[in-house]
Amino acid sequence: MVEFGKKLKERQIQEWQRYYINYKLMKKKVRQYAQQIEVGSQDRRHVLKEFSRMLDNQIEKIVLFLMEQQGLLASRLAKLGEQHEALLQQPDISQISELREAYREVGRDLLKLLYFIEMNAIGLRKILKKFDKRFGYKFTDYYVTTRSNHPYSQLQQVFKHVGLGAVVGAISRNLLDLQDRQGSYLSIYDQPSVAFQDPVIDSVKAAVDRLTHSTSVLQFLGQHALIMQEELPSPAEDRVHDERYHFMSLFLNLANTFLYMVNTYIVVPTADDYSMSLGAAPTVCGVVIGSMAVAQVFSSVYFSAWSNKSYFRPLVFSSIVLLVGNILYALAFDLHSIAILLLGRLFCGFGSARAVNRRYISDCVPHKIRMQASAGFVSASALGMACGPALAGLLQTNFRISKLTFNQNTLPGWVMAIAWIVYLIVLWFTFKEPARENEESNTSQEANSGTVENDRLESGLKQPLLLTTEDKKQEDDDGDQEFDGSEEASEESRKPATSIGSAYRLLTPSVKVQLLIYFMLKYAMEILLSESSVITTYYFSWSTSTVALFLACLGLTVLPVNVVVGSYISNMFEDRQILLASEIMVCIGIVLSFHIISPYSVPQYVCSALITFVFAEVLEGVNLALLSRVMSSRLARGTYNGGLLSTEAGTLARVVADATITLAGYLGQSRLLNVTLLPSLVICVSSIIATLYTYNSLY
Incomplete structure (x- = not known):
């Protein structure tokens, strides 16, 4: 992997080179500061002030150039506007075509400017993170808060610039006006629901959305999958060759x-009855x-490792293990063995190939449709969550064939066994194993690294500015090794984590907090879903069909909620604001669920469950989006990646939650x-407390 500084230099527009953030100089300064403080030639306060001044100068250079270029674009648009007005008086088809191309040329130059802003924004985030990582000092919170909230903020121009929207609007409006209408009165303002289609405008809008963190429904759904995207923007396309993509394999x-x-969820409505039987x-x-x-705690690791070599064989193995697990689950009734029942569920867990599913999308799906594939991954999970209980509600029958019993307890096992047989046959004849590429090519996507957890400058001054000698040898969070001159050491420091332990050492406080949040939401959801049958039977005497309908309705809220949040909420508020608000709402849902006032009513249970489940789903999307930004790029690739860590955190939460239910049952x-x-x-x-502590690091 090429380090960030080299990537930045390679993708710079040559004629604008001197206006980019001088990332190499800033890294060198961080190294010099470390040496100066170590020998005592500089004090901490001087270093902090000088580094802040350097950042201010770098940002001012970027912003002034941005304003200059924006003025040039506005001037060009004004001249084109004069030509446009003249053509309205005397339409000329050949001149209209030339004018339309001139507007597109302005759009292409605007796109270059947007890439310029985005690369500088990424560079600023990385150098802030590097300073904090190197010195063990919470500097970013102070710098971002004081600069972004100031009325004359230049930092906001780089991180959340929206002034260029006027240029985008001018180009879109005039291109629509010229498109085969020779100056008709139709306007983008008259029909805002009809998006203007033009390749240049589409690219510009996508770049603006990335810069302002605007999201669409597909993007918000895709965030749940934690499938990493290319960190640095590039107009050049797919790093994954189209030959590796096969639609049926993706399906x-x-x-x-x-x-x-x-x-997973087909057994939830009947698990209590099966246990009692x-x-x-x-x-x-x-x-x-x-x-x-x-079992999934372990299967996630070996399937993730297996996907480094193959996709087909792990999926075949998964299907066979799940087939065996479901047969054992169904046979446990006639064998009257709780041990066989648990063994069957363990086998099903050992067949969890979600790591392979996620890895296939990351490695083999072209970038242009990867977001749709990620959204499909999340939608398939949500539909499965809803269909499982619904299917269990339909299997309300009781008959025998020979010595085998088919009832509401055993039929989920038999139905899923048949489903996996059919799936295995189709998989065997239609899946196409993609050609393997070298690791560098396969894992070119990196997580969009954000800033690390921070404190205010005043509290930070009380902390030691330098880490210990042992800590200094640790590599920076973005994978750059600065303190070892050896090229081998530098290359080694950029390799993926090779174990759970090495992956854990790459976790900053911000990443740990996001993993805690993920653990929390999965724990709360598992408690709600897994004990629903027992609770509703005890308090309300609900039948299995009623419980199944209730759980199916909860599952069906996933997609509509994500549509609302992805289309509107996420474009009105920052991710960290949505994160904190969702945590508070989940907390309210949990509090409302407690049985304090008798009698415990159905409306109380249903409303509290709905609040908890819905906001936990909202929380999952923003949580994983923020996690992908703040984690190390070394966790974006390899076996022990961010996706595996989040899966392990969520699976562990489910294990602990289900164990809690069983232990609480003794009371x-x-x-x-x-x-x-x-x-x-x-x-x-x-x-919630941990989120407040790291709130300003999620910028």
């Missing part, structure tokens, strides 16, 4: 995701449901609800 990956989620307590359903998650069903909600509340409040 089979998404089908695997869907079926696995159906397999085998002589166990109904709260043993926590172990039955959670045993699948226990009696009357206490089950409050006892299981208490840990959810504690973890949720802790995550």
